[in-house]
Amino acid sequence: MADNVTSALVAANEAFYDAFDTGDMQAMEALWAREHDVACLHPGAEPLFGREAVLRSWADILSGSGRPAIQCLDPRPIAFERAGVVVCFELLAGGRLVATNAFVTENGVWRMVHHQAGPISRPA
């Protein structure tokens, strides 16, 4: 059971970065939760709450000409019962971010409820 949740979390996290990397707004809309509160904390930005505000921000990012290429590295799942959190690095042209992504099941389907990404200082 815990192994199943762990695999599902990593797969849901991959689906998020695939949607981001390919600019697939339909996949992004499908991924975010409908029956739970959602939040999104883009780097340096004021937090966004609610499906409408969160998806609008992703539409802006994915449709923008400056959409960054992104690679997810070293995903580390923390599994609950039918929910969980994944911590991972985000590799971009400008450097590395570290991210928290949270997921929950809705009618057996894994959905995203939360994203926070923030900068890592380079070692001195």
Added chain:
Amino acid sequence: MADNVTSALVAANEAFYDAFDTGDMQAMEALWAREHDVACLHPGAEPLFGREAVLRSWADILSGSGRPAIQCLDPRPIAFERAGVVVCFELLAGGRLVATNAFVTENGVWRMVHHQAGPISRPA
């Protein structure tokens, strides 16, 4: 049930900031999970994984003479079944951070499994 989880999440989140603000390392040790993987992403720092590394970082922060005064503002819970995430602001002398804190129940007790805090850019 959802209301109970919401209240418990907000209370657990308060316990975290109380332990931080008063420098209470015993309370911090009691709060962090024993039976789940844990992670902690301090602002700008490399991620920490595992109870030992996470608690060592808190011991360093709480025992340091430069421990910042901190105030949690506007906690927003996202409730799962016996787990959840809280998004909130952290008000410090140097400015505001935004944080993700994740919690899960272990034998009926709410424990912390994850913390990420990151900067918010000031409006232009």
